[in-house]
Amino acid sequence: MTLADQREQSAHDLIQATKNILGDAGPDRERLAAISAGLTSLAGKTELWNDDDFPAPNESERQNRFQIAQDPNTGITLYLNVMRPGKKIPPHDHTTWACVSAVEGSEINTLYTRTDDGSTAGKASLETSDVIDLKPGTGVALMPDDIHSVEIPDGSIIRHLHFYGRPLETLSGRLSYDLEAGTCRVMDIGVKTKS
Secondary structure (H helix, E strand, O other): OOOHHHHHHHHHHHHHHHHHHHOOOOOOHHHHHHHHHHHHHHHHOOOHHHHOOOOOOOOOOOOOEEEEEEOOOOOOOOEEEEEEOOOEEEEOOOOOEEEEEEEEEEEEEEEEOOOOOOOOOOOOOOEEEEEEEEOOOOEEOOOOOOOOEEEEEOOOOOOOOOOEEOOOOOOOOOOEEOHHHHHEEOOOOOOOOOO
């Protein structure tokens, strides 16, 4: 079996297991923890996420996002992000559940709690609730309204699996937050996904 075949089968198995975990109930913290454990196990198969199949971005781009698999019925989608040191993604939500697990390298995830009531459009205040250094063997699970930021510290290029309840390309209502200005706005998708 080729690496591509192994990757396809492993992604299929993860999606099927995820559908079984979620059932008709949808996500909660306990179910997402089980999904995150499966994703972290898949991330541990480092040979599936090599540079030959998933090259690093050039200096000016800083990030390549590859779609690995997608369930046509539910929209559950698996991506591989390859990012250079210095890449920063501001605080944002996803409007769907999300799990991230490290294949290689460190990704600093800062989690936030929204402290305003959301009643004033375009205004928001956040408070840091946790900081997670996402390294191989670890993962993070986020509910649809959880807010996090991402920073790739100095060091080497990272490879991390990102797993979502719906494709990123369909998430038109995500919010991005500006901590200093105390504002929020609809977030664009960022880099174009590669297949």
